[in-house]
Amino acid sequence: AEASATEWNVSVWGKRRAFTENIEKLAELVAAKSNGDFTMNVSYGGLSKNTENLDGISIGAFEMAQFCAGYHADKNRAITVLELPFLGVNTLAEEVAVSNAVYAHPAVTEEMAQWNAKMLMTSPMPQYNLVGTGEPRDTLAKFDGMRVRATGGIGQAFEAVGAVPTSVTSSEAYQAMQSGVVDTVAFAQHAHLSFGTINEADWWTANLNPGTVNCPVVVNIDAYNDLSEENRKILDESVPEAIDFYLQNYGELLKKWDSVLAEKNVQTVTISDEEIAAFKEKAGGPVQQQWIAEMSAQGLPAQELFDLVQTTLAEARK
Amino acid sequence: MDSLEIGLWVTGGMLVMVLLGMRVAFAAALSGLIGLIWIFWAKKGMDPDQFIWALTVAVKTAGQVPHGKVASQALSLIPTFILIGYLAYYAGLTRALFEACKRWIAWVPGGLAVSTVFATAGFAAVSGASVATAAVFARVAIPEMLKIGYDKRFAAGVVAAGGTLASLIPPSAILVIYAIIVEQDVGKLLLAGFIPGIFSAVIYGFLIIGLALTIENFGPPVRGFTWRERFASLPPALPIVAVVVIIVFFVYNPFGGDAWGTPTEGGAVGAFVVFVMALVHGMRWNEFKDAIIETARLSAMIFTIIWGVLIYVRFLGFADLPHAFADWITSLHYSPMTILICILLAYAVLGMFMDAIGMLLLTLPVVYPAVMALNGGEAVSAADATFGMSGPMCAIWFGILVVKMAEFCLITPPIGLNCFVVAGVRDDLSVQDVFRGVTPFFVADAVTIALLVAFPQIVLWLPSMA
Amino acid sequence: MAGSSAVLTDDSLLSRMDQGLLRLEKFFALIAGFAVFGLMVLAVVSVTGRNLFNEPLPGYVDWIQQLMPLIAFMGISYVQRDGGHIRMDILVAQLRGRPLWVFEFVTTAMVLGLMVLLVWGSWAHFDRSFDFSKPMWSRDSTIDIGLPIWPAKLLAPVAFSVLCLRTVIQLVGYGRAILSGTDSPIAVPLIQSAAEQAAAEAEHIEGRD
Numbered sequence: 007a008e009a010s011a012t013e014w015n016v017s018v019w020g021k022r023r024a025f026t027e028n029i030e031k032l033a034e035l036v037a038a039k040s041n042g043d044f045t046m047n048v049s050y051g052g053l054s055k056n057t058e059n060l061d062g063i064s065i066g067a068f069e070m071a072q073f074c075a076g077y078h079a080d081k082n083r084a085i086t087v088l089e090l091p092f093l094g095v096n097t098l099a100e101e102v103a104v105s106n107a108v109y110a111h112p113a114v115t116e117e118m119a120q121w122n123a124k125m126l127m128t129s130p131m132p133q134y135n136l137v138g139t140g141e142p143r144d145t146l147a148k149f150d151g152m153r154v155r156a157t158g159g160i161g162q163a164f165e166a167v168g169a170v171p172t173s174v175t176s177s178e179a180y181q182a183m184q185s186g187v188v189d190t191v192a193f194a195q196h197a198h199l200s201f202g203t204i205n206e207a208d209w210w211t212a213n214l215n216p217g218t219v220n221c222p223v224v225v226n227i228d229a230y231n232d233l234s235e236e237n238r239k240i241l242d243e244s245v246p247e248a249i250d251f252y253l254q255n256y257g258e259l260l261k262k263w264d265s266v267l268a269e270k271n272v273q274t275v276t277i278s279d280e281e282i283a284a285f286k287e288k289a290g291g292p293v294q295q296q297w298i299a300e301m302s303a304q305g306l307p308a309q310e311l312f313d314l315v316q317t318t319l320a321e322a323r324k
Numbered sequence: 325m326d327s328l329e330i331g332l333w334v335t336g337g338m339l340v341m342v343l344l345g346m347r348v349a350f351a352a353a354l355s356g357l358i359g360l361i362w363i364f365w366a367k368k369g370m371d372p373d374q375f376i377w378a379l380t381v382a383v384k385t386a387g388q389v390p391h392g393k394v395a396s397q398a399l400s401l402i403p404t405f406i407l408i409g410y411l412a413y414y415a416g417l418t419r420a421l422f423e424a425c426k427r428w429i430a431w432v433p434g435g436l437a438v439s440t441v442f443a444t445a446g447f448a449a450v451s452g453a454s455v456a457t458a459a460v461f462a463r464v465a466i467p468e469m470l471k472i473g474y475d476k477r478f479a480a481g482v483v484a485a486g487g488t489l490a491s492l493i494p495p496s497a498i499l500v501i502y503a504i505i506v507e508q509d510v511g512k513l514l515l516a517g518f519i520p521g522i523f524s525a526v527i528y529g530f531l532i533i534g535l536a537l538t539i540e541n542f543g544p545p546v547r548g549f550t551w552r553e554r555f556a557s558l559p560p561a562l563p564i565v566a567v568v569v570i571i572v573f574f575v576y577n578p579f580g581g582d583a584w585g586t587p588t589e590g591g592a593v594g595a596f597v598v599f600v601m602a603l604v605h606g607m608r609w610n611e612f613k614d615a616i617i618e619t620a621r622l623s624a625m626i627f628t629i630i631w632g633v634l635i636y637v638r639f640l641g642f643a644d645l646p647h648a649f650a651d652w653i654t655s656l657h658y659s660p661m662t663i664l665i666c667i668l669l670a671y672a673v674l675g676m677f678m679d680a681i682g683m684l685l686l687t688l689p690v691v692y693p694a695v696m697a698l699n700g701g702e703a704v705s706a707a708d709a710t711f712g713m714s715g716p717m718c719a720i721w722f723g724i725l726v727v728k729m730a731e732f733c734l735i736t737p738p739i740g741l742n743c744f745v746v747a748g749v750r751d752d753l754s755v756q757d758v759f760r761g762v763t764p765f766f767v768a769d770a771v772t773i774a775l776l777v778a779f780p781q782i783v784l785w786l787p788s789m790a
Numbered sequence: 791m792a793g794s795s796a797v798l799t800d801d802s803l804l805s806r807m808d809q810g811l812l813r814l815e816k817f818f819a820l821i822a823g824f825a826v827f828g829l830m831v832l833a834v835v836s837v838t839g840r841n842l843f844n845e846p847l848p849g850y851v852d853w854i855q856q857l858m859p860l861i862a863f864m865g866i867s868y869v870q871r872d873g874g875h876i877r878m879d880i881l882v883a884q885l886r887g888r889p890l891w892v893f894e895f896v897t898t899a900m901v902l903g904l905m906v907l908l909v910w911g912s913w914a915h916f917d918r919s920f921d922f923s924k925p926m927w928s929r930d931s932t933i934d935i936g937l938p939i940w941p942a943k944l945l946a947p948v949a950f951s952v953l954c955l956r957t958v959i960q961l962v963g964y965g966r967a968i969l970s971g972t973d974s975p976i977a978v979p980l981i982q983s984a985a986e987q988a989a990a991e992a993e994h995i996e997g998r999d
């Protein structure tokens with residue numbers, strides 16, 4: 007039995023955190039269900055650079071990997087629809103639903119197949135919000151000239167209202183904030199905690215909710231096809247369980263969030279409905295329309311993908 | 325054969341290649357590539373039909389590393405730090421510094437030698453490389469010391485030892501490399517080098533004063549400079565202060581406000597200040613071209629080792645060797661402090677035969693996780709840690725210790741490069757002369773290293789402020 | 791230890807090829823040097839823009855990432871030409887004549903083998919980021935301002951190919967030395983003692999204080 011055992015290498019980055027719990031849970035589930043016949047060796051940064059995980063999958067250097075669409079839009083144009091600002095996604099469950107729908111779209115499947123990759127599951131993240139230093143930036147006017155660490159569509163949204171997106175890697179975000187290279191950082195809550203930006207913050211926008219980043223987990227197609235029938239079934243069936251665990255675990259973290267803010271003495275900033283509406287009008291619609299126009303010109307069914315997100319969202323709320 | 329065994333064989337093979345004299349960068353890259361092929365092939369049960377597949381995957385995996393790893397903001401510090409050093413020659417900073425130190429501190433016993441040490445420390449603030457510092461001061465300081473009757477061997481020893489300060493006091497290419505390999509905050513590491521660097525200089529200073537007080541006719545003090553002459557010597561050396569202030573303030577604002585930017589920006593703005601100085605001092609196109617070509621040359625040399633070693637490190641990631649080595653080290657039945665001291669002594673031996681940058685790049689991927697594990701892990705808190713400091717602080721402390729060891733090796737026989745350089749500049753000195761002259765400084769360095777081990781606060785105080 | 795050392799020339803074909811390639815290598819090194827200078831200018835623009843005009847330079851980090859491969863790769867062959875890549879020569883320095891040239895031939899051949907494979911690997915890395923059918927031929931872009939990455943990735947196989955040419959010239963040089971057993975072969979870096987080397991280094995910075 008030893009000889010037929012399957013061991014997958016899984017490339018992720020950073021430290022183990024809420025964001026990687028879907029993968030850790032999946033590894034645990036497949037090992038248990040297959041009685042150790044199918045195991046996963048999760049490597050935090052040892053196998054690849056985080057922006058090159060798709061390359062590694064394409065080469066066949068490892069069997070499974072996590073990546074974020076916004077790190078390299080040109081590698082994964084189709085799924086950048088999920089990073090558009092102001093899509094209206096409110097909960098992690100909705101984020102899972104729209105991600106699954108988009109991942110199943112043939113345009114996405116085809117683009118991933120070019121990397122010899124197959125979508126396995128998502129790593130849903132809540133809406134990003136800003137932490138910042140100094141005076142709270144609670145109106146659109148105060149976003150003008152703001153140096154914000156934000157990638158992808160969220161970055162474009164802030165750019166639309168006069169801010170300057172300034173990317174540093176997530177691990178450098180804390181220092182960038184401390185040194186004034188950026189004055190605000192847009193992250194999900196777990197990242198504000200694990201990268202320490204919350205420690206430097208004076209305030210947090212509770213309800214700006216401009217959008218989020220989409221980070222799928224993919225498998226190498228050949229490796230997936232080479233799995234025994236039984237192991238493939240185990241893998242597929244374990245995905246919903248792993249996602250459920252992730253959602254529950256992230257839920258715990260969100261519950262603790264308010265006490266973290268109080269403990270770190272971070273002011274919660276609530277932005278007025280009018281300001282948010284104005285932000286949406288400037289950054290939501292125009293950025294979305296621009297994306298649809300550009301991607302259509304490149305031959306992607308952009309409108310279809312965008313509508314798919316909207317119908318799935320309506321469906322999920324029924 | 326499991327991946328761990330492959331890891332050990334390949335690592336052994338690489339060390340043999342390096343010992344036999346293959347260029348370090350290529351020996352590391354080749355070992356890494358062979359290791360990757362081996363690991364991927366082993367995964368397919370060494371099936372001959374699968375060899376081409378394994379080769380392809382390994383080559384493509386290795387082929388990602390050079391671009392993927394060098395296209396980094398943090399690594400951009402290295403060429404800018406090198407550029408600062410080259411421009412500093414043209415800005416006339418060497419002689420200005422020596423003159424200022426002479427007028428201000430040469431009145432102590434052994435005065436000119438003490439001045440030389442502090443002038444090298446000052447030049448360290450614009451120079452990222454030790455060997456260059458030694459070469460420059462051999463030309464400036466040794467003749468003046470000989471004029472007033474110093475023993476020529478000792479005069480040479482002072483310069484060789486003083487040169488080593490350049491890699492502790494920022495800017496320091498070697499500290500940046502350490503930070504990149506161990507993935508720690510570059511800014512904090514650079515800050516951490518300051519006090520140990522100055523501390524080393526002070527210990528050198530006391531050593532010289534002690535020698536001057538005990539040995540007759542050792543080196544007379546130089547007195548008689550007026551205050552006017554002293555102050556007149558300061559303006560030409562001012563750019564040094566500007567560079568120090570820029571680099572420090574871009575990392576950490578001592579007055580409590582925001583820092584001015586990132587270390588990357590600090591290095592580049594510092595280079596710009598020295599560039600303007602050099603223009604004012606008369607640098608023209610030909611000198612400028614020389615400076616940037618020499619910078620490009622040294623950068624290419626360093627970056628080739630970096631990506632070469634990182635191919636080997638990528639292989640280590642697949643072989644999981646560092647993890648296994650850390651487990652082994654922590655399972656040993658010696659006290660962690662004993663193990664740490666053994667590691668430092670091993671560096672002293674290795675450094676006798678190897679270049680500092682190559683030595684650190686080759687060993688750290690395996691040794692660093694082991695040292696962190698000894699302390700209780702990357703994320704350990706100070707209260708739970710073996711060495712009484714948090715994970716990130718231990719990373720900084722170990723980094724400074726290792727770099728100080730590497731610098732120590734620049735003055736130890738048989739290949740103390742600084743000594744060769746000093747002997748090379750002076751026709752009247754043999755390498756043996758310089759080694760004899762530098763011997764007292766071994767004692768000073770041993771004392772410094774012992775104090776840095778015993779009192780980590782010397783290293784950690786400044787970075788813990790930031 | 792670093793070993794920059796003299797390369798002998800004459801008017802043979804090999805030597806002329808050596809010197810011809812050297813011109814290209816010097817040109818590449820000059821480009822790398824300007825890239826370092828560019829880093830400096832970029833930082834000054836970024837810092838003054840941010841602090842004086844509240845106008846940070848968009849994509850500062852993206853531009854740094856595009857410049858770095860120029861600096862890291864373009865000088866690689868220039869350094870190889872006079873044997874400047876760091877090595878431990880404590881053993882090699884003991885050898886003289888034919889044994890030395892055989893030794894150098896073997897290690898240089900290993901470098902050539904390695905670099906040919908890395909030209910392939912780094913070309914593949916470039917090729918994955920390049921797509922004729924896409925805007926700006928790009929299938930991989932930087933994070934902030936979406937610059938195509940393929941030109942920077944292409945630098946690696948280009949610079950590595952020049953290094954391959956350089957090692958071929960050196961292999962011929964060592965090969966001829968093995969045949970003739972000479973002490974002063976053409977077109978290859980000659981080993982200097984540590985002392986000679988230090989003298990050469992010191993000479994290099996002469997007059998710069």
Ligand code: NA
Pocket residue numbers: 447448449450451452453489490491492493494495496
């Ligand atoms: Na320095």
Ligand code: NA
Pocket residue numbers: 675676677732733734735736737738739740741
């Ligand atoms: Na030595």
